[in-house]
Amino acid sequence: MTRNGMIIADLIDARILTELHKTGSFAGAARALRLPSTTVSRRVARMEDRTGLRLFERTSRRVQITEAGEVAARHAAQMLVEAETAEVSLDHLRGKPSGIVAVSTPVIFGQSILAPVAAQFLKQYPDCALEIDLSDQHVNLIEDRFDVVVRIGPPESEEIIVKHLGVVFAGLYRAASAPKPQNVKDLREAPLGLLHPGAAPTPELHLTSVKGAEKTLAASPALVAMNPWLLRDAAIESDLIVVLPDIVAAPAVTSGKLVRVLPDWYARRAPVHLAFTSRRFMRPAVRAFVDHAFATIPPRLKV
Numbered sequence: 001m002t003r004n005g006m007i008i009a010d011l012i013d014a015r016i017l018t019e020l021h022k023t024g025s026f027a028g029a030a031r032a033l034r035l036p037s038t039t040v041s042r043r044v045a046r047m048e049d050r051t052g053l054r055l056f057e058r059t060s061r062r063v064q065i066t067e068a069g070e071v072a073a074r075h076a077a078q079m080l081v082e083a084e085t086a087e088v089s090l091d092h093l094r095g096k097p098s099g100i101v102a103v104s105t106p107v108i109f110g111q112s113i114l115a116p117v118a119a120q121f122l123k124q125y126p127d128c129a130l131e132i133d134l135s136d137q138h139v140n141l142i143e144d145r146f147d148v149v150v151r152i153g154p155p156e157s158e159e160i161i162v163k164h165l166g167v168v169f170a171g172l173y174r175a176a177s178a179p180k181p182q183n184v185k186d187l188r189e190a191p192l193g194l195l196h197p198g199a200a201p202t203p204e205l206h207l208t209s210v211k212g213a214e215k216t217l218a219a220s221p222a223l224v225a226m227n228p229w230l231l232r233d234a235a236i237e238s239d240l241i242v243v244l245p246d247i248v249a250a251p252a253v254t255s256g257k258l259v260r261v262l263p264d265w266y267a268r269r270a271p272v273h274l275a276f277t278s279r280r281f282m283r284p285a286v287r288a289f290v291d292h293a294f295a296t297i298p299p300r301l302k303v
Contacts, residue, residue: 152272
């Protein structure tokens with residue numbers, strides 16, 4: 001404590017210090033905390049005034065934390081941990097799920113699956129709120145402060161709990177009115193639409209049969225688009241054969257606009273997992289969302 005009171009006046013000061021330490025940027029910290037840059041600068045100036053020491057050295061190009069800033073940021077991080085621990089304890093005492101659940105999910109999965117899942121959850125737990133981040137960038141459950149992360153592919157960490165939700169597939173689809181290929185060889189003459197051209201110097205289409213056989217075809221795609229909804233709509237309006245995640249194609253198949261071709265072959269198969277921290281200290285709201293996800297997501301993957 002100084003003559004003028006606590007150096008770190010409240011949790012907002014603590015979050016500003018930890019974000020500045022993490023990002024090394026006043027603008028970056030302001031964006032992360034959703035605060036005006038002027039507020040961040042003003043609060044740092046007040047902390048420096050209270051301590052009588054420079055916490056950050058600023059130039060026009062960079063921000064460098066000082067030794068005093070390191071000490072302050074370390075204590076700020078501890079304050080946030082203590083505050084979160086208190087919140088968890090109070091949530092356990094209340095017992096009723098409430099508060100924000102932060103969720104990260106890959107873009108295609110989130111847009112295809114999570115809207116009804118989220119709507120049902122919020123209806124069932126009106127005291128809860130969801131913050132859903134759709135991103136194909138790898139996120140760290142702990143460092144990026146997410147409560148729950150959807151992973152597509154093999155589990156990546158032994159430090160968190162990872163539970164299997166199901167499997168997603170990508171298959172071949174064509175407009176219902178267009179001719180259907182009878183075998184994989186027919187694809188060589190067909191106009192193709194791919195989500196990406198692959199890592200090879202020339203585009204390739206990798207297929208695996210339900211019996212485990214594998215085939216790789218040199219491809220000259222008529223359309224390459226990282227957006228599966230664009231591919232889906234283009235296929236409906238043309239004779240393209242497109243590679244689509246089954247969860248994206250399903251509505252068009254149900255309506256009779258698209259059909260699965262060569263159904264014994266698929267372009268991708270990937271497990272889906274839910275990652276979260278230990279249930280032992282899990283807030284009731286997070287536990288409720290995890291249980292809800294396990295009840296509602298697996299049936300939606302069986303298209």
